[in-house]
Amino acid sequence: MPWTDFVIRLLVAFILGAAIGVERQWLKTRAVLKTNVLVSLGAAMFVMMSAMTPGDASPTRVAAQVVSGIGFLGGGVILRDGASVRGINTAATLWCAAAIGTLAGAGFFLQAYIGALAVVGANFVLRPLVPIFQKIENTLTTTSQTNTSYRCQLVCQAEDESNVRHLLLQSLKERELILTAIRSKNVASSASAYLGMVAIDLEISSGENANDLELIEQVVNLLKQQTKVSQIGWELVADERE
Numbered sequence: 455m456p457w458t459d460f461v462i463r464l465l466v467a468f469i470l471g472a473a474i475g476v477e478r479q480w481l482k483t484r485a486v487l488k489t490n491v492l493v494s495l496g497a498a499m500f501v502m503m504s505a506m507t508p509g510d511a512s513p514t515r516v517a518a519q520v521v522s523g524i525g526f527l528g529g530g531v532i533l534r535d536g537a538s539v540r541g542i543n544t545a546a547t548l549w550c551a552a553a554i555g556t557l558a559g560a561g562f563f564l565q566a567y568i569g570a571l572a573v574v575g576a577n578f579v580l581r582p583l584v585p586i587f588q589k590i591e592n593t594l595t596t597t598s599q600t601n602t603s604y605r606c607q608l609v610c611q612a613e614d615e616s617n618v619r620h621l622l623l624q625s626l627k628e629r630e631l632i633l634t635a636i637r638s639k640n641v642a643s644s645a646s647a648y649l650g651m652v653a654i655d656l657e658i659s660s661g662e663n664a665n666d667l668e669l670i671e672q673v674v675n676l677l678k679q680q681t682k683v684s685q686i687g688w689e690l691v692a693d694e695r696e
Contacts, residue, residue: 467498467558470570490551497555517556524552602660608686629669632659
């Protein structure tokens with residue numbers, strides 16, 4: 455390989471590696487301008503060294519070693535910060551910088567330019583989309599955290615059923631609780647105490663209320679005070695926060 459070709463390929467690797475590093479440095483993500491340039495230069499020189507070795511020229515084999523070797527360097531920039539992990543994008547960018555250097559070292563200048571443009575575009579153009587997806591994720595998480603269902607069962611006299619239902623619906627509406635299902639049936643019992651009694655089963659969703667337990671208790675106490683219910687109770691059916 456003439457020294458002029460060596461210089462040109464090395465210069466292309468330097469420029470494209472710097473372009474990737476400048477984008478990272480400009481966005482204040484990591485101080486990796488020199489790192490991207492050095493990775494690109496190193497990959498290009500390894501490939502050119504293979505091309506210049508007489509009788510054992512295997513650029514693809516050397517490129518494969520570059521791909522695996524850059525993984526150790528990328529692992530060094532990945533840091534764990536509590537429950538989150540930082541540096542994955544920087545490590546991936548370094549991996550791509552090695553690919554650009556490999557293309558430049560092999561003499562594929564057009565492909566190297568296109569690859570560098572794709573890497574810079576992925577980091578620069580897609581960056582504004584990250585907060586949008588995070589906002590959507592937070593919204594979905596908030597919605598799931600407030601979607602709790604309860605089952606309530608009460609027993610009352612058959613003649614009081616309409617009054618109990620009316621008071622129940624009114625109290626749930628005032629507290630912005632959602633009634634998702636309601637069923638009533640006669641109590642099947644031979645005991646004289648349960649003759650003419652009706653069991654009412656209902657399912658309630660908390661909607662967007664944060665203090666849903668307190669509101670459910672208010673409804674139960676109201677029914678106890680203003681109706682002739684003989685039994686009443688509630689239980690948690692499904693809580694999406696778990």
